[in-house]
Amino acid sequence: MSNKLIEFKNVSFRYGEDEPWVLKNVSFAIEDDEWVAIIGHNGSGKSTIAKLINGLLFPQQGEIIIAGKKVTEDTVWDIRKEVGMVFQNPDNQFVGATVQDDVAFGMENRGVSREVMIERINQTLKAVGMQDYRLTEPHRLSGGQKQRVAIASVLAISPSVLILDEATAMLDPSGRKEIMQTVSQLQDKQGLSLITITHDLQEVVQADRVIVMNNGEIWDEAVPRAIFSKKGELRKIGLDVPFVAILADALKEAGIMISQEPLNHEELLEDLWTLHSKT
Amino acid sequence: MDITFENVTYIYQHNTPFEHKALENLSFHIESGSFVAVVGHTGSGKSTLISHLNGLSIPTKGKVRIGDYSLSKEHKPGDMKELRSRVGVVFQYPEHQLFEETVEKDIAFGPENFGVSEREIKKRIQEVIPAVGLPESMLERSPFDLSGGQMRRVAIAGVLAVKPDVLVLDEPTAGLDPRGQKEIMDMFYRLHKEQGLTTILVTHSMEDALKYADHVMILNKGTKYLEGKPEDVFIQKEALNQVQLDVPEIVQFLISFEQKFKTAIPYQKQSVEEIARQVQRVVIGDELL
Numbered sequence: 001m002s003n004k005l006i007e008f009k010n011v012s013f014r015y016g017e018d019e020p021w022v023l024k025n026v027s028f029a030i031e032d033d034e035w036v037a038i039i040g041h042n043g044s045g046k047s048t049i050a051k052l053i054n055g056l057l058f059p060q061q062g063e064i065i066i067a068g069k070k071v072t073e074d075t076v077w078d079i080r081k082e083v084g085m086v087f088q089n090p091d092n093q094f095v096g097a098t099v100q101d102d103v104a105f106g107m108e109n110r111g112v113s114r115e116v117m118i119e120r121i122n123q124t125l126k127a128v129g130m131q132d133y134r135l136t137e138p139h140r141l142s143g144g145q146k147q148r149v150a151i152a153s154v155l156a157i158s159p160s161v162l163i164l165d166e167a168t169a170m171l172d173p174s175g176r177k178e179i180m181q182t183v184s185q186l187q188d189k190q191g192l193s194l195i196t197i198t199h200d201l202q203e204v205v206q207a208d209r210v211i212v213m214n215n216g217e218i219w220d221e222a223v224p225r226a227i228f229s230k231k232g233e234l235r236k237i238g239l240d241v242p243f244v245a246i247l248a249d250a251l252k253e254a255g256i257m258i259s260q261e262p263l264n265h266e267e268l269l270e271d272l273w274t275l276h277s278k279t
Numbered sequence: 280m281d282i283t284f285e286n287v288t289y290i291y292q293h294n295t296p297f298e299h300k301a302l303e304n305l306s307f308h309i310e311s312g313s314f315v316a317v318v319g320h321t322g323s324g325k326s327t328l329i330s331h332l333n334g335l336s337i338p339t340k341g342k343v344r345i346g347d348y349s350l351s352k353e354h355k356p357g358d359m360k361e362l363r364s365r366v367g368v369v370f371q372y373p374e375h376q377l378f379e380e381t382v383e384k385d386i387a388f389g390p391e392n393f394g395v396s397e398r399e400i401k402k403r404i405q406e407v408i409p410a411v412g413l414p415e416s417m418l419e420r421s422p423f424d425l426s427g428g429q430m431r432r433v434a435i436a437g438v439l440a441v442k443p444d445v446l447v448l449d450e451p452t453a454g455l456d457p458r459g460q461k462e463i464m465d466m467f468y469r470l471h472k473e474q475g476l477t478t479i480l481v482t483h484s485m486e487d488a489l490k491y492a493d494h495v496m497i498l499n500k501g502t503k504y505l506e507g508k509p510e511d512v513f514i515q516k517e518a519l520n521q522v523q524l525d526v527p528e529i530v531q532f533l534i535s536f537e538q539k540f541k542t543a544i545p546y547q548k549q550s551v552e553e554i555a556r557q558v559q560r561v562v563i564g565d566e567l568l
């Protein structure tokens with residue numbers, strides 16, 4: 001049975017009284033075992049949504065419910081225990097003097113025992129390929145290494161909501177794939193709401209559902225296949241479709257009858273193979 | 280400006296227990312006016328390499344030449360200002376190069392520092408703001424109250440406003456939305472073509488390296504692993520996998536296609552449309568045309 005873990009009810013937000021609304025009447029719900037990708041043009045309000053979920057910001061209108069609790073100044077500390085977040089720029093979240101301290105920090109705050117802590121530090125740093133950097137100062141890491149450590153730190157606290165705000169933007173495609181595999185394994189094992197904010201269309205394909213933001217409003221909300229069939233409209237709002245969808249279009253142009261919008265190479269090749277067997 | 284690395288080694292925290300060799304005996308040459316992509320796994324030394332190009336890092340061993348400048352431990356130029364006015368660097372994280380109160384002041388900072396007249400600066404701001412896809416209304420805002428992608432655009436605008444001869448870009452499209460990625464890469468390419476800017480692009484997008492660069496260099500653990508024309512380098516799947524990289528998607532598709540259909544379509548930098556026609560011939564055959 002899945003339950004609503006996160007709910008936005010008619011949420012509007014602006015950064016100041018004289019500033020424009022950056023979220024306008026936004027409503028959505030995310031289940032406790034779901035992977036939702038949020039996409040949208042630069043400045044469309046994605047990071048603002050993330051900051052509202054873990055109570056770094058509070059909405060002027062509407063309400064946000066996390067695990068049955070309304071996010072307010074009083075509940076925010078409890079809620080932050082449930083929510084793990086990796087920020088767009090990892091420098092904004094390093095607190096420890098060394099990589100290992102940094103991973104430990106979140107666990108200390110949650111009263112995790114020392115033995116478990118040591119085990120998890122080893123586990124999570126290994127999972128992101130950073131086990132050799134335990135004693136390094138975070139500011140001495142490369143751009144991608146910083147992102148890997150930031151992800152390890154949040155995995156270590158096993159949150160029930162995990163928000164990754166462009167957390168793999170500085171990784172190469174295979175590094176990205178590996179990290180997302182680690183994260184989705186964790187999701188399968190422990191069940192958690194996973195929210196990934198990303199411009200990487202390849203990553204979006206793997207989500208259960210996609211929320212598309214445009215100018216502070218929800219523009220669409222559907223499964224990846226349905227979203228990526230709206231090619232022209234997506235391009236109008238600054239977005240695009242994955243390579244495989246572009247290739248599928250070109251194949252249609254060339255006279256091949258593709259049966260469904262493919263989400264990956266395997267689906268497309270399977271489709272081509274079926275056609276081939278018929279001719 | 281020609282760029283040459285001669286046996287460059289760079290060690291962070293040299294002569295301490297924490298020392299870390301980030302580049303090792305690295306040599307290469309970049310001809311003035313070319314477009315070079317630098318690719319490599321996390322921590323392979325890309326950002327360290329480019330920090331040498333404007334004198335932010337000086338080789339621990341070996342020598343870097345940029346035009347008439349020569350940088351080595353024995354020979355550090357006293358004044359880097361002129362070098363920095365000619366080599367513009369867009370850093371990996373835009374926050375690292377934003378510091379003024381307003382976007383306008385931030386973009387003006389570089390040219391001001393290099394003695395460009397106020398009138399000329401105004402003119403340049405008018406040029407660069409639309410080039411990076413920002414509305415003019417953003418000039419009065421604080422660069423720290425912007426979204427990630429907006430900050431990235433301001434950082435790029437600031438570098439362009441200096442009008443450098445060499446443009447060094449460390450993952451310049453990270454954080455940009457898909458349209459922004461394409462528009463900004465196209466703009467860099469136009470500058471490179473029209474004004475002959477030497478361009479060095481660090482990227483994780485094999486697609487961009489393939490599309491824009493005329494030469495690609497793959498780094499692994501601080502050394503040069505492979506270099507050559509993108510279309511020659513990016514078909515070497517096994518070699519790339521060895522250093523935790525992968526071929527571009529289009530090449531991967533052709534490899535999987537060959538496995539399934541037992542017919543090879545070699546990658547020769549052809550367009551997606553051309554590939555679609557080639558696939559069509561194999562899948563359905565010519566007779567239907």
Ligand SMILES: Nc1ncnc2c1ncn2[C@@H]1O[C@H](COP(=O)(O)OP(=O)(O)OP(=O)(O)O)[C@@H](O)[C@H]1O
Pocket residue numbers: 015019022040041042043044045046047048049088423424425426427428429454456
């Ligand atoms: N601290 C702030 N003060 C004022 N305005 C802000 C602040 N942070 C963000 N904004 C504005 O709010 C809007 C939404 O920003 P947000 O960071 O949520 O966008 P985003 O969708 O995450 O964009 P990106 O893809 O560029 O990261 C933008 O127009 C931005 O300029």
Ligand SMILES: Nc1ncnc2c1ncn2[C@@H]1O[C@H](COP(=O)(O)OP(=O)(O)OP(=O)(O)O)[C@@H](O)[C@H]1O
Pocket residue numbers: 139140141142143144145170291292299300301319320321322323324325326327328371
């Ligand atoms: N300030 C520093 N002090 C000590 N070591 C550093 C420092 N900066 C980087 N390093 C180390 O040097 C190596 C190369 O780092 P560099 O930043 O050049 O990598 P990169 O190829 O740019 O990686 P990425 O793709 O993750 O940005 C890494 O192992 C890193 O940990």
Ligand SMILES: [Mg+2]
Pocket residue numbers: 046047048088165426427428
């Ligand atoms: Mg953002």
Ligand SMILES: [Mg+2]
Pocket residue numbers: 142143144325326327371449
């Ligand atoms: Mg780097």
